[in-house]
Amino acid sequence: MGVVPDLDRGRRFLAAHPPPGRVLLLAVTGSHNYGFSSPDSDLDLKGIHVAPTERLLGLGRPAEAHDRLEVFDGQECDLTTNEVGRAMSLMLKGNGNMLERIFSPFQLVDTPEIPAMRVLAQGSLSQACFGHYAGYFQGMQREHTRATPRAKSLLYTYRVALTGVHLLRTGEVEAHLPTLAERYGLAEVEELIAIKAEGAEKQALTPAEDERFRAAWPRLEQMLRDAKEGSPLPERPQNRDAVERWLIDLRRHELLGA
Structure with a gap:
């Protein structure tokens, strides 16, 4: 994609x-x-x-x-x-x-x-990467909610969280969101990417779309915490x-x- x-x-x-x-x-x-x-x-x-x-x-x-x-x-x-x-x-x-x-x-x-x-x-x-990805995830959520809801900023929240989850769980740096979404069972990402691709870089979301895709945020946050708790990476x-x-x-x- x-x-x-x-x-x-x-x-x-x-x-x-x-x-x-x-x-x-x-x-x-x-x-x-x-x-x-x-x-x-x-x-x-x-x-x-x-x-x-x-x-x-x-x-x-x-x-x-x-x-x-x-x-x-x-x-x-x-x-x-x-x-x-x-x-x-x-x-x-x-x-x-x-x-x-x-x-x-x-x-x-x-x-x-x-x-x-x-x-x-x-x-x-090491597990030190948790601070970066957890902080970035929170920051992207704030950025998304401060302005007109856009597909791009919402995609960034998924991408940041899942890259952090994957790194903490596997020790692999993977930034490609379609690959991550398929691996971790977030099928809605494909639809969100299609919305952006069919529009433009700053494609806005309808209120209903925004609410539906944002519903994954608590799950993503929990996935990050769980990945940190169970990470095989050294602490430092x-x-x-x-x-x-x-x-x-x-x-x-x-x-x-x-």
Whole structure:
């Protein structure tokens, strides 16, 4: 389901707005990765870059994030890359935004660091991710109820909760909502995706539709709590030392070129 993202457009946008350092990873996230994009969906580009090591040795510190948002070749492109030190710190804290970009199937650059980062990310998975997904789920519920009820924001509540449930239960980062909904028996998601696909990115819901689909929120919240209680993942990441060694080696390589 959903529209296939234009990876070439994403690469051109990156070339037009490069971050202040070598790009290690750049992925399509957002509704294209979640399986419910519309023809007018924006292109969410999230990545990781490494600042030149010299920038870390002086009095100043390089910016931790690089952001660009504009309409490019007829499509809104939203680019954010994080400096690798910040990215690894967030990963160890169970930040789902960082985990999802690392494991996204839609990668725009090919670097030798991607396999290593995926190994480190897999080894870092822990119950710490519960805070991210539970908090994000609550935040998306508030966002949905504050404005005109839309299919997109309601789909986000399902997606966030089910990604968290699946990660806590299986140790797998899966952001594709149709796959998750089928696995966890939420057949109504297919109908909700169809409503969005037949309309537009900001397709509104009728009051009856909104009430019917929101009825799943208590179940999703309970599923998250149950997944946390029964999770086989460790309470905290077990590979902090390995992540630090890799980061030091990376910075040394960037400085010395060998």
